[in-house]
Amino acid sequence: MFTFTPLLGAQSASPASQSLLEFDGGIKVLVDVGWDESFDVEKLKEIEKHVPTLSFILLTHATTAHIGAFVHCCKHFPQFKNIPVYATTPVISLGRTLLQDLYESTPLACSTVPADALAESSYSLGNTNPNILMQAPTSEEIANYFSLINPLKYSQPTQPQQLPNTPPLGSLTITAYSAGHTLGGTIWHIQHGMESIVYAVDWNQARERALPGAAWFGEVGGEVIKELRRPTAMICSSRGTGLKKAVGLNQRDEALVSLVRETVANGGSVLIPSDSSARILELAHLLEETWKETGSQMNNAKVYLASRTAGATMRYARSMLEWMEKGIENDSFDFKHITLLERKSRVTKMLAQTEPRVILASDASLEWGFSKDAVRSLASDSRNLVILTERIGDFGSSNNALGRYLWEFWNEKNPAAEGDAISVASFSGEGTQVSSRSARAVALDGQELPLYQQYLARQRQLQTTMQGDTGAALETSGAVGDDWSASTSTTSEDSDDEHQGRLLNTATILRHTRKKLGLSDEELGVKILVQRKNVHDWDVRAKRGDEKVFPFVAKQRRADEFGEVIRPEEFARADEEEAAPEALREGAKKENEVGQKRKWEDLTIQTRDGGRQKKTRKADTDDKGPNDGGEASDDEPDDDLEHIEGPSKVIFETETLQLHCRIAFVDFSALHDLRIINNLLPLIQPRKLIFVAGDEAETEKLAEEARTVLAARAGEASNAVDVFTPDLGDTIDASVDTNAWSVKLSRSMVRKLQWQKVRGLGVVAITGRLAAASLASSAEEEEDTPAKKKARLDAVSSTAENDKMDATPILDVVPANFSTAVRTVAQPFHVGDLRLPDLRKFLQAAGMTAEFGGGGVLVINGSVSVTINKLTNRVEVDGGAYNLTDRKSDGVTFYKVKRKIYEGLAVVAGS
Template sequence: MFNFTPLLGAQSASTASQSLLEFDGGIKVLIDVGWDESFDVEKLKEIEKHVPTLSFILLTHATTAHLGAFAHCCKHFPLFTRIPVYATIPVVSLGRTLLQDLYASTPLASSIISTDALTESAYSYQSFMNGNNPNILLQAPIPDEIASYFSLINPLKYSQPHQPLPSPFSPPLSGLTITAYSAGHTLGGTIWHIQHGMESVVYAVDWNQAREHVLSGAAWLGGPGTGGSEVLEQLRRPTAMICSSKRSGLVTIAGQRNKRDEALLFMIRETVGKGGSVLIPSDSSARILELAYLLEETWQKEEIDTDGSSSLKNTRIYLASRTGGATMRYVRSMLEWMEEGIVKEFETASGAQEAQEQKRTRGHGASSKAEDDQAVRAPFDFKHITLLERKSKVSRMLAGTEPRVILASDTSLEWGFSKDAIKSLASDERNLIVLTERVGEKAGQEKGLGRYLWELWNEQSASARQESPSTAVVDPTGNQVVIQSVQVAPLEGNELPIYQQFLARQRQLQTTLQGDSSTALESSADVIDDRSESTSTTSEDSDIEHQGKALNTATTLQHARNRLGLSDAELGINVLIRRKNVYDYEVQGKKGREKIFPYVSKRRRADEFGDLIRPEEYIRADEEDHNTAAVLRDGSKKENAVGQKRKWDEVAVNADGARRMPNSAAKRRRDGDTQHGTAGDADSSESEPEDDPDKVDGPSKVILATETLELRCRISFVDFSGLHDRRTIQMLLPLIKPRKLILVAGEESETLDLAEECRKVLNAGASESTAVDVYTPTIGTVIDASVDTNAWTVKLSRNMVRKLHWQQVRGLGVVAITGRLEAAALDGPPKQEEDGAAKKKVKLETPAPGSEKEERLDTTPILDVVPQNTSTAHRSVAQPFHVGDMRLADLRKAMQAAGMTAEFRGEGTLVINGTVAVRKTRTGKIEVDGGAYGLADPRSTDNGTFFKVRRKIYESLAVVAGNA
């Protein structure tokens, strides 16, 4: 069973992507936690609803459209941080810097509390505010929190099959396997392949088959060295393929990359030659790498030009992003994820730098500035691009009048330094704004500035009827656009009580409805209680563990604030391990767990290579003394002590100055940093933006205003989105051959048009019964894309398991059985008479009626052996058959190991001893042709070559017979 539900990004102008995949057994997989520039929390309601049932999460690209809401969900959704998340290493690193840039650039990323949420939580909201939303902001995650959230992600490499771990509230995954493949488009971008039973699902949203300067193409055709004529075997013939239809209706430049680059550089030369500046809005961590590399390479070539006629030599390039430095540091450490040419360029630069260092050490003295300028630089070690991370530097740069090229975040022009740049450059007709991709809409009928400029260019370029409309430059003189300005202000008047009531309501929901598993409220004391409760159960008369759910609102809030200051009565039997110098506890009259000495098992973190190494355990004595002295010298704040109070918007800090996290989260973060070498805290602190003088400490709100911007600068569009086009899809689909195709992530018109083209391509010459289904779901529509086979899940009885004789085929166990299917008993198994100790154990393990932990009845049917009196009538008469897939290359090695000559002749033909030919057809059938010469080998008195080859083939396959 496989169901697909697009939560966001289906037949919509919004670029946000959220998809829910459901498999047999209650397994739910969330792919992408995207957001758009509206930052509307209502678009995350579906994710919040499904959080308690998710098994794990997958992330595809380090863009706002694919992980923009990740930090918001981690901070404001209970249980979200307990769900395992998987992504490639570049997506983890670049996604961290992206969200740090986002939250530092716009207060709207914190999201405004909705009117419905305020109405539900604040009983006096209607009387105080008259139904008007005061635009109160939620608490935004700080850079250290964002780094901690991304350190919880499990990094993967390409083509690495992995069996993910389920969340604590997920059913078993039953051997589900995920594999990441290169998607192009962004660094570390992923095509996910999910295998569960007979379901083979390929999730390919936003991919690019063409190779670029920095990124290699998608892994459909196996990459370099495979010939590129066939699709990878793992991605071939999936039962369901989810593909994006974005950009399938746009006009592309013939020749793709070279003409695209030439068009951009021609516009830059023309604009700079006239004394104007060029603004290129882009994202801060994904596609900006391609643009920055192209401009740096072009300027480097222009510098070598000796005639001095180039207008680019004296033009400076600026990359404006609040986390640009951290992003480039990450990128320079991930060159193996890039195109092969980048790796060779890095090796050349490393060799040149080593030779230069040797030259210095041999007595030639320090190198001059001219030699340093001519030195070969490693990729993304910019010489001509200046990084701007502070708003003051950007303002100083924009105040100049000299020609310049500006790469600024973000593409939407709604946040980031690109919004400041367009305000400064829009009034000069010499300047040029180059849009690099089609921008999505914000919310409803509201269009952002980037979307408005793209539609303006699209209309005027289409009406001009130029030969190459995709490189047209339009003049928007006379057009005015209304842009939104945001100002942060502290809460005042009745707004503060409303905000406090909202926080109280959220804390009550997290504590009461979600129990003590909320990450925002969890502490080490709760982890101990949760572990003890998970390893033991109480009798039906024990109500101590359920007291928290009977508390009223005031008591719940007080319990949450003073969680570490519990009394001895509230601790119960745990007082023996939670209090010092306490050794006695009265158990008379107690029941269940209260009569057993508490024990907390410490789980050792290990992987397939053994225990994880913690650097703090190998620290030198002098370093340890230095760290201890620093802690004692700084001291600890009184408000951080146990039992002390803090304000709502303050973050708990421990003695080391780090944010207090839940015990499990802190441990996972420490283990993750140690294992994967991430430096989230260091990089986040180095790239942390300057203090904003307008920043408001404490609860705040936004004041939204509008201003009119008159457009006089020119506008153009060069497609640097790095996405597939319709021609690529039409070429690859006949090679991939999906059984069912689902199109998402595109606007309505282009999705429906592409669906018609795909039906023609996939169903050409096919009958109605074998036609491939093509689905175009809307947001929230559930698509049943299950494989069309008769497969069920059954349980094997103990008697059946004893009679099975398994055959191993490439790591899989295969057996043919004949049995009788029986319905599962609705009542539990009868209890047998046992001794007194066993009866007591059964009584203690009986859950209380109405308990949330009461086990559900298992209705899975049971396959049992056929009774002796009916086994003769139902005995299988099927002949034994062979199971497996033999490769000719493996057979060649086996025959050579047996002392025979084996070589390939022609296509798909293996000749052994010059007398026997083995062929493998496209359907997998093995043909052995020996003729008269293969039956008797004149060089041996043993059987002929033909029989030896046949015996080897049989040995490589599993013989399965239905005699169980």
């Protein structure tokens, strides 16, 4: 059995994607934990409901639409981070930098506490909604959550980890294949029994400059690879198929470069909003190569990449060249012509310049990130240009994103180009007024503080009831006050970065606040060995990560072995001592007074002019090149988002922009189009086809096209092809056994069965006679002896009435007088899935040489070749005439190879 339920991303303009796959036995698989820029927790309710029953989670792309809610779920949903998660290495690394950029850029990413969760409080605020923010994750927590994800390589079949108290997974395997579109983007293949599922959302068949295409085809030949062919069900996205026609890579790149060249020549600046981790790699590579080749033509314009995690993203990209297109150079992302900007102060300084600039900024929706600051600065000048690189979806809220407004404005001004992938002609804003909303976090005041305290108390009670270990990540009621930062600071310099939550990082606070939080022994986890007295054992079976390692907390030493106080100023570096030796000692003495703490990574010294400057530890800047955000001076003010200590709420401010700049569109989303999918579906030949991840119009249009194409291929009526377009929450039954019936086997039939094991499955051939339950039961009773009848009646006396009501037919043995007539029907046959790599191992173990030649041919002893015909799925053995001299000789390679092939298959005879 296989059912599919879209939780987000079906029949909707929102790009967010969440899908639930359910297999026989209660196995539930969640694919993607996407979100959109509304950051509405109501869109995560379905995930929260299914968390206790999920078997594992799969992630496809490192974009907000596919992974945006991952950290939120880990932090706020009990037991979520205990579920096994699988993704490719680039998705893990780039997803981490994406969400770090997201949470540092906007307070809305934390999401607000739902109004219904505050309605039960005794502190009434009337009908007003205070928009109280949930607790924000720290950078350490984000890194820890992503470290829990299991990395996979392409074409690597993997059996997911089994969780306690979840249904057995059996022989279920998952395999990742390249999806293109993003670095590490994945097409998932899930095999469970007879069910073969291909989950392909947001893929791109074309190869790009830096990113490879989707891996539908093998390296040799034009056939779809065997694992992705003839699936039980194929889940495919419809987003992007509304374009009239696709354009080539060179035409797309040339269109964008020509727009940039024209704008720069007229003295204007160009803004290209994009995501901060996925498609930004392709755009940055294009601009770098363009400036390298034609820099003299644009020597008066500089290129900037503005993202809070730009340096980390590019360092990850340089370390994952094996995931990129073949031929990519080692220094492709070691930029010489692009300056990385990671601080808002540097972005503000850059925007204040008057010379032409090309700005590649996050994000595409212009709701968060530096792209919103850039469009405010550039909107008033008609010489400037904003190039939209993808269609901006509707998030379903009353306040649409600024990017969505620009996209609708471009469509309104250019109706003839609707559906085109490129519009080189740009349109002026003509002074149109645009409302832009910004979010800012402020501290709670008045009755909002006790209101938030009661909400935390209810959450802790809920998590304690569910026996989750995330309760430690919530603040205590006593900590929500003036002493917020003091109660949550860490006392150990060597605390483990992989510990989850603030309390897991702080052993001292755990020891003194256990009763206040009401933490149980299970919530403390393995920390109980050091936090509780007379506890010397902890069950680590089925545990993961730090829960399997004996805890250790390094205490901060205040004195050395001889009892002398350690003075930090005596260990200052030479440059610090030379800069201000006396001020350093005075500052260090003040910071080391009782009750004072200093962060180990920061050293504050007093300069000679009486000011104060902040020194950063060398490890933070040594790995940054000149373009990795390390150009800022140490005394440069950092006016990034104001960090509010303690609980906070979000307030919205609206400003009006006069839109005089020009707007253009060049599709850099790199998604499959209608022509590609119509050509590919007949080659894949799915038995069931499900379309999601698109708006209603393009989904229905693609479904009609698919029905026509598949019906023409099969020579059947169009209504005979199973093509589904589910809405949100609709469950689709796409099982391979939709025409199966249940029968019972008689005891005589069961005694005759001779089961054979084939890759974990039991296989047997049956020749029998189907009879009604009453007739078969009467026949069996006639064969039984009186003693057997009495024993059987005693055993089933309590369920006799239920047995009489059971009308399931029974499959019985064929009577002796019918055996001759059916004997020729049940001939022995071979069952199994022969794989050439497995055959190669068998032959090498038998002392033969077996190596792969060109075209997937296995050559044995240099004289016999074995291939598998992709069309008929038959094994073809070619031994040559000189190997047929003696059929009975064990030394003949041809017959030894055939014998090994038959040994790898199960011979099933009729019973």
